[in-house]
Amino acid sequence: MAIIKPFLTSARYTSTIGVGTGVGPAFAIAATAFDNDAGVAATAFPSTFVYYNLYINGILQQGNTSTITTTAITIPNGDAENAGTPVTVEFVIN
Template identity: 80%
Template structure:
């Protein structure tokens, strides 16, 4: 039987595509370009988490469309989107 951790929380970060850099496969948005749910500037993404969800323009994206580190999220070909398109990254942390 699996051990279930007794604590689960989430953290959400919001930004726009226009704050990303790079093109094609190297397009990324820095963690510092995001705001937290509290409206403060983010300094980094969580270093440990169970999983994360990426929403582009409010639409949940498939799991293989991005990679993430504590400093940035890479969204290949994200630069093809309109600069004002909202991006939300939600981490489920346990």
């Protein structure tokens, strides 16, 4: 039988497309360009999490839309979006 941790929490980070760098498949936004739930600049994304959700302009994206590390989120062709488009990354952590 699998052991299920009884505690789950989430952490959300917000930014805009305009702070990203690169073009096409190499477009990425650094973790340090995001603000956390407290409105403070993030230093890194969580290193362990169950899953994450990516919202672009408030719309949940499909799972294959991005890849993530502790230092950045890569959104292929994200540079095609308007610079002011909001980006939210939500991590579910246990």
